[in-house]
Amino acid sequence: MAANGSGSLKRSKPNYIYSIIGVAIVLFIMGIMGWLFLNLHSIGDNFKEDIRISVYLRTQDKNTIGNIQQFIAAEPFAKNVEYVNKDKAKAIWNKENNEDWGKILDVNPLPESVDFFAKADYVNVDSLTKISASIENKFKNEVADIQYPKSLVTNLNERATKIGLIFLVMSIVLCIIVIISIDNTIRLAMFSNRFLIKTMQMVGATRNFISKPLLIRALLNGLISAFIAIFLLFGLIEWATTQFPQIKTLQGIRTSVLLFGGLIILGVGISVFSTYRSVLKYLKMKLDELY
Numbered sequence: 001m002a003a004n005g006s007g008s009l010k011r012s013k014p015n016y017i018y019s020i021i022g023v024a025i026v027l028f029i030m031g032i033m034g035w036l037f038l039n040l041h042s043i044g045d046n047f048k049e050d051i052r053i054s055v056y057l058r059t060q061d062k063n064t065i066g067n068i069q070q071f072i073a074a075e076p077f078a079k080n081v082e083y084v085n086k087d088k089a090k091a092i093w094n095k096e097n098n099e100d101w102g103k104i105l106d107v108n109p110l111p112e113s114v115d116f117f118a119k120a121d122y123v124n125v126d127s128l129t130k131i132s133a134s135i136e137n138k139f140k141n142e143v144a145d146i147q148y149p150k151s152l153v154t155n156l157n158e159r160a161t162k163i164g165l166i167f168l169v170m171s172i173v174l175c176i177i178v179i180i181s182i183d184n185t186i187r188l189a190m191f192s193n194r195f196l197i198k199t200m201q202m203v204g205a206t207r208n209f210i211s212k213p214l215l216i217r218a219l220l221n222g223l224i225s226a227f228i229a230i231f232l233l234f235g236l237i238e239w240a241t242t243q244f245p246q247i248k249t250l251q252g253i254r255t256s257v258l259l260f261g262g263l264i265i266l267g268v269g270i271s272v273f274s275t276y277r278s279v280l281k282y283l284k285m286k287l288d289e290l291y
Contacts (some may be wrong), residue, residue, distance in 0.1 A: 016217070020225050022185040023271065027229035027263050030178045034262060035237065037171050038255050044160045045120035049079070051148060051156075053128070055114045055135060058144040068139055069114050077122040077131055084113045111144065124157055125150065179270055186218065186274035190282075197282045211279045215272055222271030226264040233263075 055072070057065060065083055073081040084092065089110040118128065132146040193214065200210045241247045 023225035048123035190278035218275035222268035226267035
């Protein structure tokens with residue numbers, strides 16, 4: 001019986017290989033969606049914190065400008081506060097509009113300003129309106145105007161909510177598809193072992209004795225598939241980081257642990273569960289039904 005069992009297991013190895021590769025590919029796709037879902041909030045925050053807020057100055061007194069800059073920098077909403085003189089304002093304008101009007105105009109019409117970026121939690125119309133009012137009330141005679149792209153702020157928050165909902169639905173649907181795909185892949189791999197399982201049952205082997213080596217094999221296969229998927233996903237993220245350096249700000253130990261740990265649990269859990277269910281199925285079937 002041992003010799004026959006060994007021979008049957010050897011003959012089923014190709015199916016296990018295909019099963020491992022199939023599960024790894026499915027987990028890899030799931031990992032991509034998981035990475036996007038876990039970093040969706042961070043991606044939205046990065047977009048919000050790239051919105052420049054300009055406090056245009058009426059005064060040219062350096063001490064007063066320094067006081068305005070210090071006041072804004074001390075507030076909890078502000079980050080990267082800087083004084084922008086006329087030359088720097090011109091350089092920023094040329095960069096954003098991809099043109100240089102210096103050849104046409106001899107005088108620089110752009111005002112000086114104190115520019116800053118707000119933290120993501122404050123980038124909404126209500127918060128920015130309150131922030132603008134507090135700065136204008138503090139420096140009534142020194143500040144001419146405060147500007148930021150209001151329509152962009154409004155659209156960004158509305159779209160972030162919609163995108164988050166869409167991604168949640170897509171993730172749930174994909175998770176269901178992944179579970180079904182892995183389950184079917186494992187069941188196909190177990191199909192070649194159906195006669196071995198039934199033969200062991202017919203000679204008096206207990207359910208635990210039959211299922212234990214198959215479950216251990218399923219555990220190992222699940223781990224191998226998960227590590228292949230993690231390796232591919234890690235390589236893809238590293239490649240994407242070289243193309244888009246901003247992705248570095250999204251990477252974190254907590255996110256990586258959740259993502260990679262989730263892939264391992266998903267790969268191993270479904271593999272073991274599907275294998276055990278297949279074993280029970282073939283144990284309950286009659287010999288004639290196996291053909």
